[in-house]
Amino acid sequence: MxxxxxxxxxxxxxxxxxxxxxxxxxxxxxxxxxxxxxxxxxxxxxxxxxxxxxxxxxxxxxxxxxxxxxxxxxxxxxxxxxxxxxxxxxxxxxxxxxxxxxxxxxxxxxxxxxxxxxxxxxxxxxxxxxxxxxxxxxxxxxxxxxxxxxxxxxxxxxxxxxxxxxxxxxxxxxGFARLLSVRTTTVAEAEELHRGSEPLFPPGVTVGRRMSFTARNEQFRRDVMPSGDATAALFHIQRALVEVVEGLLDESGITAADLTRVAFMNYSEEIVEQRCMALLDLPMSRSTWDYGRTIGHCGASDQVLSLDHLLATGQLRPGDHLLMLGTGPGVTVSGAVITITDTPQWI
Known part of the structure; x- marks a missing residue:
């Protein structure tokens, strides 16, 4: 929107x-x-x-x-x-x-x-x-x-x-930045990707079960992928990323080439490149991976941490556009575009 x-x-x-x-x-x-x-x-x-x-x-x-x-x-x-x-x-x-x-x-x-x-x-x-x-x-x-x-x-x-x-x-x-657009969509058919086959009841934490998205992801790929449903779900996630980005850019009145920086999740180099930067046809130098790799994936804080880092290091200036993009369990795909309108007074 x-x-x-x-x-x-x-x-x-x-x-x-x-x-x-x-x-x-x-x-x-x-x-x-x-x-x-x-x-x-x-x-x-x-x-x-x-x-x-x-x-x-x-x-x-x-x-x-x-x-x-x-x-x-x-x-x-x-x-x-x-x-x-x-x-x-x-x-x-x-x-x-x-x-x-x-x-x-x-x-x-x-x-x-x-x-x-x-x-x-x-x-x-x-x-x-x-x-x-x-x-x-x-x-x-x-x-x-x-x-x-x-x-x-x-x-x-x-x-x-x-x-x-x-x-x-x-x-x-x-303020120092204007919020141009925010969008979220849910790929409901991929819901099992982060659940695996773990029972819904009793909740795992109440019985001392460790939480691992790695194990659930592997289980999903092993048990669901052979049916073809998993492949379709993963395709829909990538397609949702494309649609969210296209919608954000359209509402913001800019193109991917106009993006100064892109703040994705603090994931591995190949994931950031393949799932995010290649989608935008932009080089990794415009991502925030160099910073994110030093602190780990910090839940819902990743993109704001990157925004603060870019401001503090002078990598965002008035007139620059920042795309923040992420995925979450559910599976949700979300993004926002902001434009820097002024140099923050604390810089």
């Missing part, structure tokens, strides 16, 4: 200082040497015992400060997550309400997997435009994968799990 007068006025991130290298992971036996050679990843950000909501709070405070906004300016808080945030049954956004924004702000958690920030963008943009007087929305994503039921080094095919948090402040008045 195309949006008018919707801007990003602040970005905040929290990336742990501890980066565990792939070389160390291989030496410790955590990460297969053949995967290290194949995927060309460099490391993963590891938060230790820092809870995801605490990282989210750091990122949110930074985003609000950079946006020049007070917590009282907010009309909406959306908290995206992909992994457990704290005690089961407890909403993590309430932590930010207590320690930052207060209880009068409409708030909720978004469980849309790695595409949670895109869903948040679409919901927040619609909310801000729904009535006069609405000013700003705070969008946050955070995850810490260092838990007993998750192996960050074998989380999924072609990526390792990194811990981080990211936040955006979306406003109706001027």
């Amino acid at each position: 195309r949006y008018a007068d919707t801007y990003i006025s602040g970005v905040g991130t929290f990336v742990p200082r501890t980066i565990v290298s792939v070389e160390k992971a291989v030496a410790k036996g955590w990460y297969p040497a053949e995967d290290a050679e194949l995927h060309n990843l460099a490391g993963a950000a590891v938060a230790g015992e820092t809870p995801a909501p605490e990282m989210a709070l750091h990122a949110a405070r930074a985003a609000l400060k950079r946006a020049g906004r007070a917590p009282g300016d907010l009309d909406l808080l959306l908290y995206a997550s992909t992994w457990h945030q704290g005690p089961d049954g407890w909403p993590p956004h309430s932590y930010l309400q207590r320690h930052l924004v207060g209880g009068n702000v409409l708030a909720t958690e978004i469980r849309q997997g790695c595409n949670g920030m895109f869903i948040a963008l679409e919901l927040a943009a619609g909310h801000l435009s729904s009535a006069p007087g609405k000013q700003a929305a705070l969008l946050v994503a955070a995850d810490n994968y260092g838990t007993p039921l998750m192996d960050r080094w074998r989380m999924g095919p072609g990526y390792v799990g990194g811990d981080a948090a990211a936040a955006l402040v979306l406003t109706r008045d001027q």
Whole structure:
């Protein structure tokens, strides 16, 4: 969907200082040497015992400060997550309400997997435009994968799990970047790709079952691929990527050649190139893979982390266009296009 007068006025991130290298992971036996050679990843950000909501709070405070906004300016808080945030049954956004924004702000958690920030963008943009007087929305994503039921080094095919948090402040008045378009579609026939044959009940976490998208993906390919359904599903995912990108570019009034940079998920070199950059007929030098490979796949934070990195290093300037693109379980395909309108005041 195309949006008018919707801007990003602040970005905040929290990336742990501890980066565990792939070389160390291989030496410790955590990460297969053949995967290290194949995927060309460099490391993963590891938060230790820092809870995801605490990282989210750091990122949110930074985003609000950079946006020049007070917590009282907010009309909406959306908290995206992909992994457990704290005690089961407890909403993590309430932590930010207590320690930052207060209880009068409409708030909720978004469980849309790695595409949670895109869903948040679409919901927040619609909310801000729904009535006069609405000013700003705070969008946050955070995850810490260092838990007993998750192996960050074998989380999924072609990526390792990194811990981080990211936040955006979306406003109706001027910001440093304008949100041109956001789109999401679901490839429902590929739903089993991230479920495998794991039973729906009792939920795995309640019986201590480890989570591995690698195992589920392999199971899907082994058990479903021979029927031809899996091949068709994978084709539909790629086709959905094409359609989402075409729609985004059309609504934004630009072509792929106009894109200054592309922020995909922090996956392996071959996945970023084959699934994303080749689709756009753009070189890897316009991707954010060089940065993403150093911190790992950080759930719903990847694309915002890359945006913050590009701004901080002077790789995005006024007039530049950024495409953010991702996929998530379900299978969802999402993307957004922003254009830089001004140099952020904190740069």
